Amino acid sequence: DIQMTQSPSSLSASVGDRVTITCQASQDISNYLNWYQQKPGKAPKLLIYDASNLETGVPSRFSGSGSGTDFTFTISSLQPEDIATYYCQQYDNLLRGYTFGQGTKLEIK
Amino acid sequence: QLQLQESGSGLVKPSQTLSLTCAVSGGSISSGGYSWSWIRQPPGKGLEWIGYIYHSGSTYYNPSLKSRVTISVDRSKNQFSLKLSSVTAADTAVYYCASSMTTTLFDYWGQGTLVTVSS
Numbered sequence: 001d002i003q004m005t006q007s008p009s010s011l012s013a014s015v016g017d018r019v020t021i022t023c024q025a026s027q028d029i030s031n032y033l034n035w036y037q038q039k040p041g042k043a044p045k046l047l048i049y050d051a052s053n054l055e056t057g058v059p060s061r062f063s064g065s066g067s068g069t070d071f072t073f074t075i076s077s078l079q080p081e082d083i084a085t086y087y088c089q090q091y092d093n094l095l096r097g098y099t100f101g102q103g104t105k106l107e108i109k
Numbered sequence: 110q111l112q113l114q115e116s117g118s119g120l121v122k123p124s125q126t127l128s129l130t131c132a133v134s135g136g137s138i139s140s141g142g143y144s145w146s147w148i149r150q151p152p153g154k155g156l157e158w159i160g161y162i163y164h165s166g167s168t169y170y171n172p173s174l175k176s177r178v179t180i181s182v183d184r185s186k187n188q189f190s191l192k193l194s195s196v197t198a199a200d201t202a203v204y205y206c207a208s209s210m211t212t213t214l215f216d217y218w219g220q221g222t223l224v225t226v227s228s
Contacts, residue, residue, distance in 0.1 A: 001172070034214045043205055043218035044156065050213070087156055091213040096169040098146075098158040 006101030012109045019075040023088035113219035127193040131206030144209045147191045149202040
């Protein structure tokens with residue numbers, strides 16, 4: 001099975017800060033890596049798909065990069081409404097299954 | 110735009126079978142290329158994929174749950190279902206249904222339903 005290691009598990013930043021979260025796969029997953037935002041009591045929401053593509057309607061301050069085993073999610077200028085937990089997710093085309101990272105809880109300093 | 114809505118028992122006794130249904134609106138569950146997943150989240154913890162059923166009817170399950178999981182589709186009602194047998198307290202979680210148009214990601218989600226396993 002492919003394991004996903006997401007870091008950090010929590011992060012405190014100020015409004016306007018640049019925030020970066022990383023996700024590392026245990027083996028090459030090409031660009032099959034997506035990022036979700038989950039606010040308390042809500043379902044996750046897709047932000048970035050295929051490592052670097054911005055989902056329709058998602059603000060441009062969100063971005064993603066990477067391929068192979070190392071991926072990065074960035075918020076260029078943190079806004080109060082960005083407080084949430086963020087998850088990476090990969091799809092294993094061989095085993096036909098999905099794995100999520102452990103999540104990063106983002107708080108305002 | 111698809112809308113998904115979970116329903117089912119919110120309280121299940123240990124050793125019994127958890128049963129949930131996800132009603133799909135705004136599109137057909139038989140649409141080519143779509144897959145339909147169940148994902149769960151224990152209180153205060155992360156997301157765990159349970160399994161999915163492809164539009165063709167093929168099913169794929171998380172190996173850690175495979176022996177206890179069945180996902181099926183009712184095309185006449187435009188809904189799909191989850192059955193998880195022999196539940197324990199560790200199965201207490203918010204259960205989400207989700208759709209995948211491209212298989213590799215989850216594009217639409219239900220609001221989630223809390224299932225508690227307790228006697």
